[in-house]
Amino acid sequence: MAASSSSSGISLEEKYDVFLSFRGEDTRLGFTSHLYSALTKRNVRAFLDDQLIRGEHINPSLLNAIERSKIAVIVFSPGYASSTWCLEELVQIVRCKKEQGQIVIPVFYHVEPRHVRRQSGSFGDEFAKLEERFMEQADQWRTALTEVATLSGWDSDVVRHEAVLVQQIASDVYDKLNYLSPVKDKELVGVKKHIDKIESLLCIGSKDVFTVGIWGTVGVGKSTVASVIYRRVYGQFDRYCFIDNVRQRAQRSGLISLREEILSSITFVDKNSPVSTKEKSGSKKVFMVFDDVKQSGQIEFLIGGLDLFGPGSRIVIITRQEKVLTDCRVDKIYKVEGLLHAEALMLFNSYAFGDHNPGERYSELSTRVIVHAKGVPFILKILGCFLSGKRPQDWESTLNIIEGIPNVTFPKILKICYDGLEGREKKIFLDIASLLNGVDKDLVERTLQARNNFPPEKGINALANKHLITITNNKVVMHDLLQKTGREIVWHKCSKITPSHL
Incomplete structure (x- = not known):
């Protein structure tokens, strides 16, 4: 993913992560602008036609932008079907979905999905006005509306808090992009054998519901293996989520907020909804991966029992200790060994x-x-x-x-x-290890600037290039082994300068 961009000065060679299709009069200055902002904060390159003047005939640049986007987010608003431009975008999106596998995410913003699907209600009234004028295109528009409205998406009548809805859609888009991105070949050295064996354990075609445990020593590559498998198979499930750093999240903010996040991810329902987990998940086929689990009780608290999920669901638990898996009564266990x-x-x-x-x-x-x-x-x-x-x-x-x-x-x-780092890099390394691991990148930069009185961007990039930190979901993340090393260095420094009588 790259820096965000608008359509101003668009290059035909430029590619995008996301194309936003929306009715400007309904949502340009409100919902869509907030969504665009949330995406760009996550370094998602989103196309927003904020400079183009709309008419009845769609601008060819828009059709090209749709083709060059990995994901299309369609904001169905009350006036969406009153625009020939929007409907032509929709037809192009459906074409790209069929021909190049583009991911399509519908958002039903103050309209009911059934009204979009059937072109009924006030949404249908708007469409009928256009249908009278453009009879030749109308059938194609109807087909596209029906097809997209049957896809899993987001509903503003379900997630009523607009700020929550925007953030959940942005997270959904980011996760999908993250797992569309190919892993570098060098990351896969020695990994394929693990992938093949774990995929065989998952038995994706089976309708049974069961758990698979993956364990191995710290740094051995468990997360890399699991993330590759997740990319390969998540599309075969109705709902899916990859929850990383469970142990660290539990320590930092507790499990309640994480459970709410998981519930929203696998149900697309507002976490504040009073409906029970079982009612929300229903008979959906769910794929969930929990990375770095420290205690068996964490999983029980986060998801409850397997009876909550539909046939074919799979729960994958990754941990450093085999005992965690046996305590969880995991159905199948696999150990990731070191490289030959x-x-x-x-x-x-x-x-x-x-x-x-x-x-x-x-x-x-x-x-x-x-x-x-x-x-x-x-x-x-x-x-x-x-x-x-x-x-x-x-x-x-x-x-x-x-x-x-x-x-x-x-x-x-x-x-x-x-010890081989430069002076400023050392300071940044120790600050992240001590205080800022897992913190939003923007906050990390502001904090480092205030603490050290020098621009931190160069040092952060240097640490990332040396694999001493990673930037994940716009958060600065340091591996546990490195964090432990950094904290021990800080402790030794403090013990040397602390007066002996204290």
Whole structure:
């Protein structure tokens, strides 16, 4: 996803994440503008025709923009069917859905889905006025309205708080884009074997409802495997959600808000609705992935029993401890093991050298380095980024430090990588580890600016390029191993400057 854009000065080669189709007179200055703002804050490139003057004939630029968008969000408002322009957009969207698999998300804004589907009620009255004037196009418009209105979408009469509705739609769009984005090939080294085995355990064609557990040591790649599988199969379910960092979220804000978020994701119903979970989910086929679960009770609290979900539903639980899965009475369990030597070397080299041939001298050094990563992809990535572009003698120096540590551990290796950062990068790293992990990126930047009195953007980008942080859902996220390392560094610094008599 890239920075947001409007249609002003549109280039025919430009591609978009989302195309917003709406009736300007109804929603341009209100709902649609708020939705556009919420999308751009998540770095979603949305097309909004805020500069074009509408008439009866659609601008060709709009048709091209629809074709170049991954997702189309259609805001059906009371006056939508009174616009030939909107209806022509809709026909093009349906065409792109059929021909190129474009995702379509309808939003029923102060109109009933059945009225859009049947062209009835006041919505149908508006359509009838156009039908009299454009009889040749009317059948095509009717077909498009009926087809799109039968899709799962969002209803302003169900989610009554408009601010909540906007944020939930933005989250839905972001999640869909996130899992449309292909994983880089180098991320998949050694992963395919796990994907094939876990997919066989999921038995997607079966109508049984059951749970699958995935476990393994920290940094071994459990989340990467699960996210790839999620991308591959979520489209075969009625409702789906990927809940990451369950343990961290539970510690930071408790489970109640997370449960409400999950309920909204799998039901498309306002979290404040009094209707029960079972009534909301009904017979829907649901796919849910819970990443980094620490305690079995967390899952029970978040979703209740499996009887709440329709035939074919799957619940995937990811954890570091097998005991969590046995306590949850998971039906099927799979352990993700570390990479084999050849796989580890391939992954490490991809981060240390990119597409370049490392040469014999570096090959010897690489073999020495990967021994200390013990097949854990996360450590291999960090070390590869840390050593990338450095001279052989710098590699030797780093290896001498690592090999000179008795009982070397991952935190000690990460401490060496921290020591190699520049001064400002170190300050940002420690602030994120201590205070700002999982916090909105905009707030992180403002806080760092206030604490350190220098622009933090360059340092944040440097840490992201070195895989010391990631930007996910516009939040700054640091891996647990790195956060633990950072907090230990801060603790040691504080203990040295604290007066002994305190």
